[in-house]
Amino acid sequence: MPTHDLLQGLAVFERGWLSSNNLLIHAAPGEPGALLVDTGHVDHAPQTVALVRDALAGRPLARVVNTHLHSDHCGGNAALARAFGVPVAVPPGQADAVRAWDEDALSYRATGQRIARFGVDALLAPGEAFVAGGREWEVLAAPGHDPHSVMLLDRAHGVLVSADALWEHGFGVVFPELTGESGFDDVAAVLETIASLPLKAVIPGHGAPFGDVATALARARARIAGFKADPARHARHALKVLVKYHLMEERAQALDALLDWAEAAPLMAALWQRFPPPGVATRRAWLLQVLEELAAAGALARDGDQVRDLP
Ligand SMILES: [Zn+2]
Structure with missing residues (x-):
């Protein structure tokens, strides 16, 4: 199946590097509204709201979910929740830190990055699944780049929302390794998980969706081996x-x-x-x-x- 058929009903806003991509999963008949995966950087929040509003063309948004809570993935949460009156779901690992707005437990103080405070209404827990856009999405744990990150898998169509665990050319910085925790092995294990999935297309956190998963995996494996060695x-x-x-x-x-x-x-x-x-x-x-x-x-x-x- 060509990539545009695999991605039918999915609108990918490819944003660059300061903002992560946003994925809008349009509602299928009978669903209460569309679902937005990741919201970009706080500086781009008005633009993200405008992109989503434009793509919805008057139809409702039902929910915002985050793959992980780096500032380039959830900076628009507050603006989206306000603009559309929708709940926000995050992976469970840092939900309490968000509720308490603990900027030390979150990464914003350590990295000196900007963010707008947002709330948590629901959890996106690994092992669970939900339906959006008429597709079933499995929530998969993807530690490494971030210990609490998740990916979303539409197994029936072979589509993976990989966040920063796999890009066409690489993956995100392995943050735990910078502070003496382990992360390289987690990255490698998640790459093997991805390799075991029946994938036809990957929607990464940055860069365009791609179909040649094997080549991306080969590049990523070589890169993580190089980092582990040095x-x-x-x-x-x-x-x-x-x-x-x-x-x-x-x-x-x-x-x-x-x-x-x-x-x-x-x-x-x-x-x-x-x-x-x-x-x-x-x-x-x-x-x-x-x-x-x-x-x-x-x-x-x-x-x-x-x-x-x-x-
Ligand atoms: Zn990230």
Whole structure:
């Protein structure tokens, strides 16, 4: 079956990197309304509301669910819940942290990322299933990138909503490994779970939906093996991702303010402690080196005192 048939009734809003993709599962006859998977970054929330409103064309939205609670996946939750008056369901692992709005237990303080507080109305628990768009969706645990993340599987059509566990070219930073917990083995195990599924299409958390799952899995397996063999390389990759993400949030920032942010974010301190780069004396020097590497890769530009994000 061609991909457009497999994805019938599913609207994928491909957003980029600051915002995750959003998947709108249009309601089948008899269902109370559409379901939205992930809501993007808080800075894009008005745009997300507009995209959803446009795609619904007057029909109701019934529910918002999150694959996991990183700021690029749930930043629009509050705006969507307000705009459409709908409940929000999250994976169970961090539901209490959301209810108490514990920004330490959630990742927002550690990473120094922006978010708008939202509420939890229901859980999306691994092992359960629900019907949306006339399809049955199984909730699968997908620890690794985030210990509490889930994926959604429409087994009958072979469609997987993989979040950040598998992209066409890679997967999300393995955050537990940055703070001394294990994550690489979880990533590898989830890749094997994905390999065992009868898949025809994957809707990732970032990038376009893809059908060549075997090639994506081969790339991801090689990547996780490389990180496992050299955790310091993964840590440096993570540092670049965090700095780039921050610059996407800020768009442009004075160098001193950027360095202050990096010095204040606890995850940066943890990276410096756990993976001290050889031959670099200070955190500031280390950050400057990383900024230079990001500039050389075309990810940012230095204009005098200003550091500017390059899309
Ligand atoms: Zn994520």
